[in-house]
Amino acid sequence: MPERHVSGWNLQNSYKKLSPGLFTETKPQRASGPEMVQWNKEVAESLGINKEWLQSEEGIKVLAGNQLPEGSEPIAQSYAGHQFGHFNRLGDGRAILLGEQLAVNGDRVDIQLKGAGRTPYSRGGDGRAALGPMLREYLISEAMHGLGIPTTRSLAVVETGDDIARETLLPGAILTRVAASHIRVGTFQFAATFTKPEELQALADYTIERHYPELLKEDHPYVALLRKVIEVQAGLIAKWQAVGFIHGVMNTDNMTISGETIDYGPCAFMDTYDPATVFSSIDVQGRYAYGNQPYMAGWNLARFAESLIPLLHDETEEAVKIAQEEIGEYNRIYIHKWTGEMRAKLGLFTAEESDKALIHDLLEIMKEQGADYTNTFIALTYRTLDQPAFKEWIVRWQERLKRQEGSEAEVEQLMKNHNPAVIPRNYYVEKALTAAVNKGDYHLFEKLLAVLAHPYAHTAEQEKYKEVPVQDDNYQTYCGT
Ligand code: AMP
Ligand code: MG
DSSP states (O other): OOOOOOTTTOOOOOGGGGGGEEEEOOOOOOOOOOEEEEOOHHHHHHHTTTHHHHHHHHHHHHHSSSSSSOOOEEEEEEEEETTEEEEEEEESSSSEEEEEEEESSOEEEEEEEBBBOOOOOOOOOOOOOOBHHHHHHHHHHHHHHTTEEEEEEEEEEEEEEEEEEESSSEEEEEEEEEEEEOOOOHHHHHHHHHHHHHHHHHHHHHHHHHHHHGGGGGHHHHHHHHHHHHHHHHHHHHHHHHHHHEEEEOOOOOOSOOOOOOOOOOOOEEEEEEEOOOOBOOOTTTTTOOGGGGHHHHHHHHHHHHHHHHHHHHSSHHHHHHHHHHHHHHHHHHHHHHHHHHHHHOOOOOOOTTHHHHHHHHHHHHHHTTOBHHHHHHHTTTTOOOOOOGGGHHHHHHHHTTTTTOOOOHHHHHHHHHHHHHHHHHHHHHHHHHHHHHOOOHHHHHHHHHHHSTTTOOOOHHHHTTTOOOOOOOOOOOOOO
16 A cells, blocks of 8 residues: 555556556646635545645645645546537546545545646637536535435635636636546447447456446346446436436436436526426526436436447347346336335335325425425425325325334434435525625535535524525526536
């Protein structure tokens, strides 16, 4: 094991052993006047990074890309991806992978600077990121972690001191992203399309060893990899749906093989329950609307299966059959996981066939009533849902609760553990970001971050965020690229 420096970094670069086509050595660009605006104590600790050092001038230089941490051999990764259905050759156009940190618990995690300048994959872009969207990613990724949803984490945001040109001039910033890895469905698509079969195989072997070493003992590890990714992604999307999270850009380059949520661009949480909800300004057709997310994940997984075809069987016809069989299981697995999430939200410990209808009927009433998704489940949890439209349904639900063992207190606790008291609502997120970006005032941001850290605590402080202030119906989110 490499020795830990006073900073705590002990970076390695195992990805560089793969095909040179999969990355390009690239250094971050200089930031002219870096300043730390947020850093994450919990993440720093889990990485074994010295917290005093992180806040020092040298620490900030590293987070700004002005100095490389010990052991770093920075690269930009190549990948491809279906963007809104269209296949493109892509890559880290504004992100630099510093290396892999061996965390305190032994996990190997990617450390990436997002917004660190141009790379060979930048195409027409400037490789930079604006402060607002980087703070947004920091806030929402930490909120997702609080909600118990697999996600990349955020170590820090630094302002670069350089303005970047968007519609107006905006302050530039760099987010330090921590991920199980940045291997995406699009990485496999890239390898399958643009590298040799043995390079695709090496990528698959690397992925299995890094994320799912238990699959090495399977008779068909690549089939097992496909099956595993289908399972973890079905589980992830079920959790998104359960809390009303809308990713906004579920392109195949934004879907990880590790099963972590990645790339918080135009994402947002749904207020009023409506499967057609879309916030992203670029998603004109509603491809990635809330209700479409499970289908789009299935579509993306089919692209993953396609990229694995050369590895699934020596004969292509047989390989296609295997891929289809595995993909054919996705729906069932997803429904199973989603129903499990929804049962817990309703306080159900047991499974009955009729639960599906119970869940669907509740959602149907919520849609008709234009009910707030999160607050309806909170009202059920606290037994304060008294609108006449729900009356009959509540009787059915209470009868169902009686058909299971478990005290009222146990039911309430299960519901509290699955129905967040607070989510990062657009209204509060925008207010916090506006104050931070326009005034340098992080008061609201930090308060929101704090309540979002433990959304199942149901504290008095969290009550205040239940209110859904009247908001522009055309609320839109932007990629911030
Ligand atoms: P995203 O929407 O962040 O998933 O990015 C999609 C693709 O566009 C990726 O290949 C990014 O690296 C690239 N990209 C996004 N923003 C920029 C930028 N400012 N400069 C260069 N490339 C970018
Ligand atoms: Mg992306």
